[in-house]
Amino acid sequence: MTRFPQADLVIVANRLPVDRVTHPDGEVSWRRSPGGLVSALEPVMRANDGAWIGWPGAADEEEFAPFVEDGLSLIPVSLSSDEVEEFYEGFSNGTLWPLYHDVVAKPEFHREWWDAYVRVNQRFADKAAEVAAKSATVWVQDYQLQLVPQMLRDQRPDLRIGFYLHIPFPPAELFSQLPWRRQILEGLLGADLIGFQLPGAAANFVRLVRSRVGHKTHRDTIYLPDGRPVKATAFPISIDTAGFEELARSEGVEKRVQEIHDALGNPRKIFLGVDRLDYTKGIYSRLRAFGELIRDGHIDVEDAVFIQVATPSRERVEQYRILRDEIERLVGRINGDHGRIGRPAISYMHSSYPREEMAALYRAADVMVVTPFRDGMNLVAKEYVACRYEDDGALVLSEFAGAAKELRQAWLVNPYDIDGMKAALLEAYAADDKETGRRMRAMRKTVVQHDVARWAADFLQELETLPEHHDKSVRPSSTS
Numbered sequence: 198m199t200r201f202p203q204a205d206l207v208i209v210a211n212r213l214p215v216d217r218v219t220h221p222d223g224e225v226s227w228r229r230s231p232g233g234l235v236s237a238l239e240p241v242m243r244a245n246d247g248a249w250i251g252w253p254g255a256a257d258e259e260e261f262a263p264f265v266e267d268g269l270s271l272i273p274v275s276l277s278s279d280e281v282e283e284f285y286e287g288f289s290n291g292t293l294w295p296l297y298h299d300v301v302a303k304p305e306f307h308r309e310w311w312d313a314y315v316r317v318n319q320r321f322a323d324k325a326a327e328v329a330a331k332s333a334t335v336w337v338q339d340y341q342l343q344l345v346p347q348m349l350r351d352q353r354p355d356l357r358i359g360f361y362l363h364i365p366f367p368p369a370e371l372f373s374q375l376p377w378r379r380q381i382l383e384g385l386l387g388a389d390l391i392g393f394q395l396p397g398a399a400a401n402f403v404r405l406v407r408s409r410v411g412h413k414t415h416r417d418t419i420y421l422p423d424g425r426p427v428k429a430t431a432f433p434i435s436i437d438t439a440g441f442e443e444l445a446r447s448e449g450v451e452k453r454v455q456e457i458h459d460a461l462g463n464p465r466k467i468f469l470g471v472d473r474l475d476y477t478k479g480i481y482s483r484l485r486a487f488g489e490l491i492r493d494g495h496i497d498v499e500d501a502v503f504i505q506v507a508t509p510s511r512e513r514v515e516q517y518r519i520l521r522d523e524i525e526r527l528v529g530r531i532n533g534d535h536g537r538i539g540r541p542a543i544s545y546m547h548s549s550y551p552r553e554e555m556a557a558l559y560r561a562a563d564v565m566v567v568t569p570f571r572d573g574m575n576l577v578a579k580e581y582v583a584c585r586y587e588d589d590g591a592l593v594l595s596e597f598a599g600a601a602k603e604l605r606q607a608w609l610v611n612p613y614d615i616d617g618m619k620a621a622l623l624e625a626y627a628a629d630d631k632e633t634g635r636r637m638r639a640m641r642k643t644v645v646q647h648d649v650a651r652w653a654a655d656f657l658q659e660l661e662t663l664p665e666h667h668d669k670s671v672r673p674s675s676t677s
């Protein structure tokens with residue numbers, strides 16, 4: 198079994214940054230997954246000989262040895278199919294995901310899901326304890342692994358531990374529904390630094406720790422009974438802005454943009470939505486708003502089309518299946534009512550595409566529509582802005598996406614207000630070049646200055662510069 202030297206930087210995430218590809222001849226290889234997290238962390242991983250711990254994505258595989266792929270040290274953690282069902286689809290995506298997104302869907306609470314969550318978190322923590330060098334930095338990612346920081350600290354008080362939550366952290370009134378609320382808070386408090394997308398989320402957390410666990414807090418810092426400080430603060434995530442712009446400017450993408458226009462019969466305007474097919478993303482409401490604009494005669498299918506890419510997601514979870522059916526019924530109805538031959542009102546794809554195709558779609562779209570009911574950040578909105586290097590194109594953005602705090606010049610909408618969304622869509626549709634240019638220039642400045650490399654550097658720098666706590670060997674006890 199391959200053993201790595203222990204690493205000075207360890208990333209712990211639910212998924213490894215690679216997907217397994219099985220070729221027709223049965224040979225197995227790995228393809229880097231396209232996510233922004235991977236490109237953000239890759240340079241720091243390389244500079245620090247880092248290691249990445251995660252699940253390779255297939256259930257019931259025998260635990261296989263750590264391996265090196267494209268210079269990155271990867272350490273697999275395996276999950277049984279029961280664990281995928283209870284830890285991943287269950288507690289992570291059936292309990293925490295809806296609870297943390299304003300209970301847009303009803304969270305389910307099952308004790309056996311929680312037991313699996315504890316068990317799998319412990320497995321990740323054990324692996325990290327084994328892999329981290331003395332005084333190493335360990336950075337744990339996201340809601341699937343909130344117990345890992347304390348489980349890791351119990352074994353390795355010498356480590357610097359960071360945690361980043363990619364999704365919103367709910368207000369106390371909602372979080373308090375969780376039967377295991379205290380365990381989650383205490384799990385997170387094992388970290389030295391806890392990063393959130395927005396200051397409001399960090400404030401929710403600090404307030405909850407004060408009221409539910411009883412620790413002293415001052416602004417963004419929590420003081421544990423042994424004196425160890427934990428900092429909870431916002432680090433809004435971003436994208437590889439330069440990388441997206443470069444792709445958008447490439448010849449291949451330019452060519453593809455023309456092909457897309459031609460294939461659609463060269464409509465005057467293209468609306469675009471790109472989302473994982475998830476009930477938090479507001480896909481149904483936005484398509485309904487667009488359908489009504491056609492029905493009411495404000496938009497003609499000869500003039501405009503709506504492209505909706507809905508990337509398959511969590512397809513074994515019942516709520517996701519229901520949502521897919523609802524959306525597809527709606528698309529069918531709108532196209533049936535208003536489409537003409539060669540002129541559908543909505544061009545709908547339930548599929549995922551290479552990054553180049555995404556860039557071409559962003560380039561082709563005159564109006565980008567991002568209308569989640571709640572979203573930690575929303576990278577799609579930022580990617581659209583990064584690709585609009587000619588300072589054109591309109592962004593319609595939900596005020597409930599974290600991105601709305603930075604992209605203030607978008608047409609901001611309340612996705613629960615269909616009439617408000619219709620008005621904003623029409624305004625964005627009709628806006629002149631001067632107006633869209635003014636807004637896009639300002640948004641581009643933000644996305645260029647705050648890219649994902651800066652996000653990662655800011656977090657890690659903050660983690661490195663936190664004062665070392667002198668008494669790390671004592672496990673904090675609770676005061677209530």
Ligand code: GDG
Pocket residue numbers: 231232233363364434471472473508548549550551552555572573574575576577578580
């Ligand atoms: C979570 C939080 C937070 C989508 N379809 C395809 C594809 N994508 C890419 C997009 C974008 C990413 O997936 C989706 O990121 P979002 O931020 O929009 O949403 P979540 O997946 O819900 O992400 C969110 C994020 O974590 C980061 O912290 O912003 O709030 O919910 O990059 O481009 N990429 C490719 N083909 C597709 O078909 N290549």
